Amino acid sequence: MIDFCAIDFETATHERNSACEMGICIVENGEIVSTKTWLIKPPSYPYFHPRNIDVHGITPKEVQDAPTFDQIWHEAESLMYGNLMIAHNAGFDAGVLRSCLDYYGFFKPKLNYLCSISLAKKSWKNLPRYGLKNLAEQHNIQFKHHRAGADAEVCAKISLLAFDNLMLTRNDEVTEVMKKNLKIL
Template sequence: MSFVSIDFETANKYRDSACAIGIVIINEQGVREEFYSLINPLMEFDFHNVYVHGITESDVIDAPTFEELWPTIKGYLNNHLLVAHNASFDMSVLRACLDRYRLDYPKLEYLCSVMISKQVWPGLPNYKLNTLAELHGIQFAHHHALDDARVVIELLLRANKETEVTSVRELIDVIQISCGKIFERSYITPKAKRNKRTVRSRGVKNYHL
């Protein structure tokens, strides 16, 4: 069941402007490790982004750059399965920051918890992280990178329980989703497979996927 949840906040509209990162790792024994850091993007902050996450230019003056943090971050990501909410955003931030500093890409696969949630809990009004957290009674500080990463872990654990599986790998097999990958100058997105199956959930109606 070992997997890694990741979340970025950005300083402005540019994907290489990461200003905070949150990472949560959970292993087969359920032991968690967490990592959080502000990041100095070495560029201006947009007022809209500041309004969303509350991080300002003055907050990151003494923070490390992405390049300086990368050896630590890479240790958490390399050869692991990553999960992010709206993963296309977080993976694009990761790729843009790697490209900006000309850093080697890690070897990893990734999943999107939005896609997983749509398969496990169909028919919700929306699949925003705060909506899903409220549905499951999870309290958190939205748009704080570490808190967001924690919620993603909780959602995956609850999806495992509801579909009566013991690992994320087993979960994605049951709900028929393929993993995404990132490469230098390219990527593959996670996809829902065409074959429809019935997921039998514990204590709830069967969902036809």
């Protein structure tokens, strides 16, 4: 069966290391087993760019007592360990993860990651849009957009539907079919 983790970040500024929320949704044997969300105090604290607040609604006050990324990374990493990582617009989320790891001096785990946009495009040809909100609407999935845990969980649900549509039931099949789209963190 398919095992992966779907991740999502929200950021406080245009800086990739400014994660202010992280969500991870764990999928084991093709089933969502848990979703974990952390508010994070970013290095830019207390500064948040107003545009970022407009997108996700997270304010400096909400993260004033939150842990910093280095304080949550070991727990997050243990959830991701050995998994395929999937994110919607994965280049952004992988970039945020890389930048946070670099900022705090952590080694990058050897993780393969896949963008759920490329997966959706392979699964459902000719949709007008492949944004997370559009794909969720297409599949009647309700969620609070631009909150990390909710976005990660919807990414996992969309990915599972795409795998089912492509008749992929094991990680090695995903690797074979999506090999051109797989990247390493």
